[in-house]
Amino acid sequence: MSEHGSVNLPGTYGPEHVVREQPGVDPHHDGDDHGHGGVGKYLVVFAALCILTGCSFLTYTDYWPFKGDKQITWAFMMAVSCTKAMLVIMFFMHLLWEANWKWVLTIPASFMSIFLMLMLVPDIGWRQNNGFARYSDDRLLYAADPPHREESNHRPAEDHQAH
């Protein structure tokens, strides 16, 4: 809010209101960029994003030291992705400089997305990899239906031709 001080002051609303009602005009981005933004800053963020993408890709190459350790690799990649996402959200989407309304819109949606996974992963997601509920053994063993002795009426006709 402090970035756009004039908006917060009661009484200065009138002219802002008039400007705001014009379609497509953002009164806060009129003129110069209030000290944020700037091409240099964007290029720094771009470089950071490129380096971070390289970091993700590193896990694919032979230089990645934790090849056998899937959990470390996954945690690392998710950390890199979240960092990239935060860079894009804060700088490219300007949320760093937005007023407090940003929390109202982003936090509930983010909570929903995080808890959706957290609630389902213990049951469904870990059914193959859970230390204390290994019903995965059975699933693995009997993944293919055990073949039954077939009766002659089920014998495929093509078998005769193949022989």
Next chain:
Amino acid sequence: MSHSHAPKFAYQPALPIPNGKTCLWLFLSTEIMFFAGLIGTYIVLRFGAIAWPAPHDVHLSEPIGAFNTFVLICSSVTVVLALEAAKRNRAGEAKGWILLTFVLGTVFLLVKGFEYNAKFSHGIYPWRPHGPVYDKADIHYAAAVRKRLMGLKTGYQQQIAGVEAERNSEQSESAQAGDQIKELTGRITVVDDLLARVADAELAVRNEPDSPDGRIKLMELAYEIYPPHDHHAVERAAAAGAVPEGPAMRLVAFQAAASQSPSHNEAEHEKGLNDTYSWLKLPIMIPGGPMWASTYFLLTGFHAMHVLVGLIAFVLLLIPRLDRTRAGIVENVGLYWHFVDLVWIFLFPLLYLF
């Protein structure tokens, strides 16, 4: 303060941002939940799956995915530079950046199309009840292979009959017809060999249902048609002792032995029968393949649709003069595009590197 008629409210009647931007952010918050649902579905299904194909099993190329990530990041920068130019009233420069963004988005979609084609050409796509991809080499897989082989054989026999009838009616020995018949006869020989192997495996399964021999034969056939590229899952399962002692251990031992074959090269697509004989197009076995295809095409398909919508928006932006008065529109389209980039930032590691 030249507008003396403006009402002097003592309170803030709305958000300190334009209405369009408010709406776009509301839309984006629903989009967060939309993609959270999709990505959450993927994560839950993937980690709950018995088997999941390695990237090379389903013809995913990590370098191509990384390249596409780079393209989208570049396009995010160009769109933000377009906004900066529009805010500074440099309409021409802004339009140039928007054009470049459009080109980068198009490159992304073209690469995506190229990737899709690599999957489609191997029969990897969602289908009900079954595409040409099977989860396991069981009797249903064998039946599908046999059906395809029988179809091929009948087709080739009819073709030979047709060529011979044509040759007889023309009463002339053409070398071309001879070559054609020779080629078709060769193909029928290959089909017959494979039919014999399918029948052998099916008989073993039927006559000795308690022995894993039949299943091993079916699996050998499936591996020959479409060699596996990742065996770590099987190795891990065997190493972790996930399978108790018993006849089934022989099956696991076979799978583990197949994984240690010296010809195995993870980085390259090993040649299977479907590659050697491109006309064969037999059903293939990829454990977890059908579920992989469903989630992959759902996630990347919805993302590609968002990219397409973004491209349409960029085309519309190319029409008007992008001066200071239109900076708001450029900002809104940019916000949407950054979100599309954001989704890909998560999709790339989840789909290509996990």
